Amino acid sequence: MFDALLAEGKDVSAYDHNQLMSAHYDDAELTRIADERIRTFQQDSACEAGIFHHLITLPTYHTAALSTDNLAKGYFAEEGMLAYVKGVQRQEIRQGIACVKHQNMAGSDMGDDHKEYFAGEAALKAEGKNNTMNQFH
Known part of the structure; x- marks a missing residue:
């Protein structure tokens, strides 16, 4: 996620790449974006790549x-x-x-x-x- 935003030209300089899972970032914009992508990951994978299992x-x-x-x-x-x-x-x-x-x-x-x-x-x-x-x- 971090690298994807960086590749999109987003400013991620305020984030410590090695501490992204820290509770410090729970309310950060980067976390909200990442959480939404993770929330829809299964559905997106099924629609875009034909993956039908749920990684249970x-x-x-x-x-x-x-x-x-x-x-x-x-x-x-x-x-x-x-x-x-x-x-x-x-x-x-x-x-x-x-x-x-x-x-x-x-x-x-x-x-x-x-x-x-x-x-x-x-x-x-x-x-x-x-x-x-x-x-x-």
């Missing part, structure tokens, strides 16, 4: 890395498990994200059925009335 692997890879890094900063420090509960679990519940009940989504109930079939009451099951998933309604 890029944001999912980076959001997974960022969220894991943010979680680890508290989880392996002073907050411990509270970092997970506050930063992840409560947010999942508040936003209605189904994976808060991850045992069912991972198929634990199917595994439990098999365990019970072969081991009866002695089966160590993931599901049941004392399962953590059952505390979320």
Whole structure:
């Protein structure tokens, strides 16, 4: 973006090229221009170049890395498990994200059925009335 504006003859001398991702520039004209180009990137690419995918692997890879890094900063420090509960679990519940009940989504109930079939009451099951998933309604 910086180089494109420079090539268009725009004056970009007020911007430090090495600091363009700094929060200092969040309200700058250059950022507004760049944000609009990024906002329409998928649609523009589809119209102009026939690209029909949505590059979903890029944001999912980076959001997974960022969220894991943010979680680890508290989880392996002073907050411990509270970092997970506050930063992840409560947010999942508040936003209605189904994976808060991850045992069912991972198929634990199917595994439990098999365990019970072969081991009866002695089966160590993931599901049941004392399962953590059952505390979320």
